[in-house]
Amino acid sequence: MNNLKKHTFLILALLWTLVIFAFSLQSGDESIVSSNIVLDLLAMILPILKDPDYLSITVLVIRKVAHFTEYFILAYFYTKASTETKQDKLLLLGYLIPIFDEGIQLFSPGRASSPVDMLIDMSGYLCGLIVFGSFKRLFRVIKKNWTGKD
Secondary structure, eight states, X not given: OHHHHHTHHHHHHXXXXXXXXXXXXXXXXXXXXXXXXXXXXXXXXXXXXXXXXXXXXXXXXXXXXXXXHHHHHHHHHHXXXXXXXXXXXXXXXXXXXXXXXXHHHTTSTTOOOOHHHHHHHHXXXXXXXXXXXXXXXXXXXXXXXHHSOX
């Protein structure tokens, strides 16, 4: 049980990776349906998003933000996993996943691999590493100053 607890975030990182791959395995039509669900939810707050003049750009932005967000979240799990296991090399895995992710899309009907999406994925991961790594260091400094312990 203790070993399982030590690897909780690594397991979550691997599960989140499977979620990312599952999205990549969606056909083009299924992917459009997913984007439209997000669009409908956002349009409840900002109805202008459904304006025909903005619709195509809105869907494009939703799709690109989804790429970024998936990998930002993945960075959180890998940052926590590297802390739990004391294995900073785990952080490198996050840079390989977009390559596999875009490769999977080559085999999904109605989908294509995109170097731009791969860069967006890697950017989301890098931003996540910066944000969560900064929080990790900040909390370490606060803990050290507060308790006098490292």
